[in-house]
Amino acid sequence: xxxxxxxxxxxxxxxxxxxxxxxxxxxxxxxxxxxxxxxxxxxxxxxxxxxxxxxxxxxxxxxxxxxxxxxxxxxxxxxxxxxxxxxxxxxxxxxxxxxxxxxxxxxxxxxxxxxxxxxxxxxxxxxxxxxxxxxxxxxxxxxxxxxxxxxxxxxxxxxxxxxxxxxxxxxxxxxxxxxxxxxxxxxxxxxxxxxxxxxxxxxxxxxxxxxxxxxxxxxxxxxxxxxxxxxxxxxxxxxxxxxxxxxxxxxxxxxxxxxxxxxxxxxxxxxxxxxxxxxxxxxxxxxxxxxxxxxxxxxxxxxxxxxxxxxxxxxxxxxxxxxxxxxxxxxxxxxxxxxxxxxxxxxxxxxxxxxxxxxxxxxxxxxxxxxxxxxxxxxxxxxxxxxxxxxxxxxxxxxxxxxxxxxxxxxxxxxxxxxxxxxxxxxxxxxxxxxxxxxxxxxxxxxxxxxxxxxxxxxxxxxxxxxxxxxxxxxxxxxxxxxxxxxxxxxxxxxxxxxxxxxxxxxxxxxxxxxxxxxxxxxxxxxxx
Amino acid sequence: xxxxxxxxxxxxxxxxxxxxxxxxxxxxxxxxxxxxxxxxxxxxxxxxxxxxxxxxxxxxxxxxxxxxxxxxxxxxxxxxxxxxxxxxxxxxxxxxxxxxxxxxxxxxxxxxxxxxxxxxxxxxxxxxxxxxxxxxxxxxxxxxxxxxxxxxxxxxx
Numbered sequence: 001x002x003x004x005x006x007x008x009x010x011x012x013x014x015x016x017x018x019x020x021x022x023x024x025x026x027x028x029x030x031x032x033x034x035x036x037x038x039x040x041x042x043x044x045x046x047x048x049x050x051x052x053x054x055x056x057x058x059x060x061x062x063x064x065x066x067x068x069x070x071x072x073x074x075x076x077x078x079x080x081x082x083x084x085x086x087x088x089x090x091x092x093x094x095x096x097x098x099x100x101x102x103x104x105x106x107x108x109x110x111x112x113x114x115x116x117x118x119x120x121x122x123x124x125x126x127x128x129x130x131x132x133x134x135x136x137x138x139x140x141x142x143x144x145x146x147x148x149x150x151x152x153x154x155x156x157x158x159x160x161x162x163x164x165x166x167x168x169x170x171x172x173x174x175x176x177x178x179x180x181x182x183x184x185x186x187x188x189x190x191x192x193x194x195x196x197x198x199x200x201x202x203x204x205x206x207x208x209x210x211x212x213x214x215x216x217x218x219x220x221x222x223x224x225x226x227x228x229x230x231x232x233x234x235x236x237x238x239x240x241x242x243x244x245x246x247x248x249x250x251x252x253x254x255x256x257x258x259x260x261x262x263x264x265x266x267x268x269x270x271x272x273x274x275x276x277x278x279x280x281x282x283x284x285x286x287x288x289x290x291x292x293x294x295x296x297x298x299x300x301x302x303x304x305x306x307x308x309x310x311x312x313x314x315x316x317x318x319x320x321x322x323x324x325x326x327x328x329x330x331x332x333x334x335x336x337x338x339x340x341x342x343x344x345x346x347x348x349x350x351x352x353x354x355x356x357x358x359x360x361x362x363x364x365x366x367x368x369x370x371x372x373x374x375x376x377x378x379x380x381x382x383x384x385x386x387x388x389x390x391x392x393x394x395x396x397x398x399x400x401x402x403x404x405x406x407x408x409x410x411x412x413x414x415x416x417x418x419x420x421x422x423x424x425x426x427x428x429x430x431x432x433x434x435x436x437x438x439x440x441x442x443x444x445x446x447x448x449x450x451x452x453x454x455x456x457x458x459x460x461x462x463x464x465x466x467x468x469x470x471x472x473x474x475x476x477x478x479x480x481x482x483x484x485x486x487x488x489x490x491x492x493x494x495x496x497x498x499x500x501x502x503x504x505x506x507x508x509x510x511x512x513x514x515x516x517x518x519x520x521x522x523x524x525x526x527x528x529x
Numbered sequence: 530x531x532x533x534x535x536x537x538x539x540x541x542x543x544x545x546x547x548x549x550x551x552x553x554x555x556x557x558x559x560x561x562x563x564x565x566x567x568x569x570x571x572x573x574x575x576x577x578x579x580x581x582x583x584x585x586x587x588x589x590x591x592x593x594x595x596x597x598x599x600x601x602x603x604x605x606x607x608x609x610x611x612x613x614x615x616x617x618x619x620x621x622x623x624x625x626x627x628x629x630x631x632x633x634x635x636x637x638x639x640x641x642x643x644x645x646x647x648x649x650x651x652x653x654x655x656x657x658x659x660x661x662x663x664x665x666x667x668x669x670x671x672x673x674x675x676x677x678x679x680x681x682x683x684x685x686x
Contacts, residue, residue, distance in 0.1 A: 162577040165577035166576045404561065405563055493578070493579050496572060498610075499565060505562075510579065516574050
């Protein structure tokens with residue numbers, strides 16, 4: 001594809017995201033002249049570029065949207081929710097055309113006449129838009145200041161990352177040999193430089209979490225209108241950096257959580273007023289870095305989770321037996337909503353999600369090596385807390401061995417490691433042919449990697465193995481391995497495409513010694529047990 | 530066109546030189562991957578990246594080399610991913626001016642799918658391997674999880 005066209009797609013996509021939020025803002029502050037001016041200029045720039053590149057569909061839609069915006073600007077038209085909705089619809093159309101453009105390099109076929117007619121009707125006078133033209137400011141960028149950032153292709157960045165990984169491994173090899181005469185000091189310098197380089201490249205891959213949040217104001221607005229709610233979105237820490245891979249994995253879970261917070265959390269304005277709450281609900285997104293992790297919360301000031309209703313639903317769905325449900329603490333009950341089968345596609349309204357359950361949210365967070373926690377106060381609201389590693393590409397992992405195969409598990413997912421000693425306190429018990437670990441008062445189901453890997457489990461009988469304990473969806477479980485080797489930082493890569501069929505592995509990783517291990521997905525291993 | 534020519538068993542095979550990243554005298558340390566599809570020995574490290582190590586002998590149904598791990602390793606790139614092919618002996622780079630030999634209706638089984646074209650050399654026909662075809666075959670066998678069909682040892686009959 002043409003470079004120019006590629007730039008246009010990237011730039012216009014950015015503008016569209018910014019416009020979504022600006023327009024939602026505009027609805028709240030219909031008289032903000034500076035805001036109207038900014039929106040107008042962005043749309044005008046998009047239109048201008050289209051003419052230049054020969055993109056008649058986008059140009060046409062942008063042109064008619066601009067007419068409406070021009071009327072806002074001149075004061076001839078008030079920015080009512082109805083007309084703002086129409087402009088938002090035009091942006092959606094432009095986004096749609098853009099994605100077709102990105103895929104094929106040309107505008108997809110389509111008919112925009114109906115939308116254009118509506119826009120024309122909204123722009124009360126002069127559908128041709130002549131009134132606006134002479135006051136149009138130059139479409140140049142707002143800031144003439146020199147650029148302090150530039151776009152770099154993801155592929156370039158990935159290549160640099162690969163080279164740096166290789167450099168790190170080579171350095172490790174060098175350092176493992178005794179330094180010869182005169183090489184000690186240069187080696188130390190090399191060591192420092194490589195570490196610095198690694199850190200910088202990692203940083204270059206970080207993107208602000210705000211990129212994930214960008215589409216939330218719009219999403220929330222649509223849900224609120226659908227359900228007759230009043231909701232405000234607050235953001236804190238949008239600049240917190242997160243690896244782009246992790247960011248991608250969190251996109252859907254976050255969308256789902258925000259949608260749920262509005263659809264299930266926030267009460268109708270009248271209901272809120274009756275409880276003495278302000279009629280407008282608040283959903284807050286917050287992020288901060290904490291050590292090697294990013295902690296992100298999605299909180300609302302709504303009705304909170306109804307423990308009784310959750311327990312009843314769990315019982316109806318057979319997620320746990322009655323005795324277990326009765327003895328549950330509120331904390332345990334809240335976690336039931338994360339169980340597969342708790343929410344079903346049938347009862348999911350368009351506002352609450354597209355057939356995605358909370359179990360999928362949790363699964364995706366775990367795929368990113370993270371955890372999801374819930375806390376809630378009746379009548380006061382609910383907080384979902386996501387803890388994810390800063391970068392998926394470098395993570396702390398526990399290395400274990402099964403026969404001659406080394407595997408890694410992300411340390412963030414490990415609850416504890418139990419060594420099975422003869423006459424030790426922890427024993428393996430058999431029940432109905434399955435094996436369980438007696439750990440303190442609990443009986444944990446055991447997963448055998450020997451069986452998963454097609455090894456002869458009998459051969460490993462004589463060993464005194466280790467059990468790595470994970471907190472699974474249906475409770476804790478253990479994975480038996482022959483040895484636990486060490487904990488170390490690993491550089492994780494997506495699974496090689498020829499191995500994609502393997503469900504058991506979440507990735508492959510380079511070790512400090514230049515070796516390669518497969519990264520085990522303990523939850524997949526437990527599901528297949 | 531230039532090709533890297535090598536032997537797989539007794540079969541002279543070639544790969545377009547532009548696909549080849551490097552020829553390693555010795556395959557790098559291999560990490561075995563349990564349940565890997567037939568034809569994939571495991572993964573290995575290559576310059577900060579991870580490559581899949583393929584056993585072409587298994588793919589083509591040839592007798593495995595006498596001493597595994599002693600083969601020459603050819604590192605190639607296909608669709609952005611790295612693969613390491615263990616081959617028996619590298620013959621060298623051959624270049625051709627003439628167009629490739631006509632389609633090979635006589636090929637059987639895997640040799641039909643995994644070979645793109647043929648070249649005449651002084652040592653007989655050289656099969657130019659189609660890496661995409663080989664990978665597609667490996668992945669398909671993996672999905673089917675069934676036994677491989679009765680591939681013949683001979684590329685031409």
